[in-house]
Amino acid sequence: MAAVIEARGLRKDFTVRVRAGRLRREKRIVPAVAGVDLCVQPGEMLGYIGPNGAGKSTTLKMLTGVLTPSAGQVSVCGLTPVPQRTRLALRIGVVFGQRSQLWWDLPLRESFALLRHVYRVPVADHAARLRRCRALLDLDEFLDTPVRQLSLGQRMRGELTAALLHGPEVLFLDEPTIGLDVTSKRAVRSFLAELGAAGDVTLVLTTHDLADIERLCHRLVVIDHGRVVHDGTIDALHTRYGSRRRLVADLDAPLPPGFAVDGAAVSAVEADGHRVSFALESASAGAVVAALTALGSLRDLSLVEPDIEDVVARLYRDRPPDPAAG
């Protein structure tokens, strides 16, 4: 299957002027994206994450034709984004948190009607897509409200709809849940999950909210200092960083000295000695539970999945030094 997004050696260098002494300013090159290779198949849901300033938005801007790359090749839906920007706009949808594609003074409903004309969408297709978004994103309550009066969560639901009305093949989302309350976050996530599950649109999303990634993305690309430092599934990330499921047990008595189950490391014992945590290396949870039950002092237990926050925090902490620094 042909990739829907392909980038090879993608770079973006910004030239900035920095103070060098009291009156002097000198040019400095900021390598915002420093040679990214990316290949995305149709229907994939890709999370593109990294610490602040890693180069996520700059990559997205190059993929959507907003910024011209300094070097490298890029193709989205078979088009070269900047020179073929107008054609590309018909094939992709874009939701960038800080920019709106809605008309500020118009009610949402009218913004949607205008977008139908802008993209020349057949009436029946437009109506069907809008109906689906209205149902899934609960738009009806504020469809006749001017955009400027919408809450952030309502506006984001409007932006998502606006980005989808022309039936794009790829949807680019830059921080789609930033600043949203819990209910709106949940609504946006379920909507995107449903969209992804239907498989007719490829999703690329940047986020600092790892719950977005866990809920939505099968594949995770992590960038740092403009370079890809991980490309794979979330499971692969856990394997690479040695994250393990843990079994936490509350006991009525301290664990007897020498207690052991093959393949399960006792990783922590709390102060009172009655709560024990086992990192499950190769042992099954069942084997540990059986051994604990045999002790006769097992009161309670829970299985804790590896936490993506921990893994990503470790990945960011172990980041290589900034090649541009110094």
Ligand SMILES: Nc1ncnc2c1ncn2[C@@H]1O[C@H](COP(=O)(O)OP(=O)(O)OP(=O)(O)O)[C@@H](O)[C@H]1O
């Ligand atoms: N227009 C610009 N001019 C100069 N430098 C820029 C410009 N845009 C971005 N940069 C720099 O490029 C680097 C990457 O920025 P970018 O916005 O792509 O990062 P990001 O990963 O999206 O960060 P964040 O998570 O904070 O949004 C940063 O060092 C930033 O300061």
